[in-house]
């Protein structure tokens with residue numbers, strides 16, 4: 001019997017991280033679900049015969065301890081970093097500096113700390129794959145200043161670390177989801193907290209499903225992506241391509257043959 005490859009998913013207790021945990025389990029991975037919300041991590045881990053770990057991505061000592069513990073068991077094959085904070089739309093002068101720092105602290109510094117803790121040990125061992133999660137907010141202009149900046153920096157960090165560790169056998173990639181129908185987003189839609197449904201702005205005319213992001217994550221984590229490192233794989237139902245169509249009245253509603 002061969003050992004299953006092990007994946008640790010930080011932020012695996014909800015949303016995209018949860019979808020990735022379920023899909024990776026189904027594809028033959030042994031999944032460790034880490035989240036600062038211990039109950040959420042426990043719930044997801046229990047549903048896939050996985051391991052739950054209460055872990056805050058901003059806690060450097062806890063990350064190093066977790067990475068050391070995994071290394072003593074042979075090491076993880078893949079790290080997926082899904083933990084993030086979101087922010088409300090706010091004019092710059094109304095956005096408290098403490099909130100800016102908290103968002104950057106989780107989304108950028110947390111991603112850096114997790115990559116460093118696990119990636120440096122993977123590099124020493126000579127194998128591993130890391131998948132970070134950025135966002136379409138990294139690709140265009142958005143009114144969520146800290147969130148968008150943190151995600152653009154995650155793309156840059158991914159490229160930097162891919163260069164750093166490539167010859168040590170470690171691949172580092174990121175996935176940039178468009179608006180994805182996780183329960184948190186569904187709740188926002190239900191309470192009218194978005195000005196419009198995200199489907200209005202995509203080429204495909206719909207929002208992304210969590211499982212569709214999970215597919216990209218699992219692919220990049222797996223040996224099927226063995227020649228791919230340093231990329232930002234956008235999973236957005238065509239939000240990026242459709243955005244430049246606004247000046248022309250938006251993408252076509254549906255195909256109509258020329259008359």
Ligand SMILES: NC(=O)c1ccc[n+]([C@@H]2O[C@H](COP(=O)([O-])OP(=O)(O)OC[C@H]3O[C@@H](n4cnc5c(N)ncnc54)[C@H](O)[C@@H]3O)[C@@H](O)[C@H]2O)c1
Pocket residue numbers: 010011012013014015016017034035036037040055056057058081082083084085106110133134135136176177178179180181182183184185
């Ligand atoms: N859902 C979307 O529309 C969307 C779009 C673009 C990018 N993303 C990105 O995808 C990733 C997952 O987002 P989601 O929508 O699934 O979010 P979510 O809120 O459903 O899940 C995020 C998880 O991260 C955990 N978390 C938050 N802070 C943490 C910390 N400090 N330490 C450890 N865990 C922590 C939360 O407890 C939660 O379980 C994030 O990086 C997000 O920025 C999401």
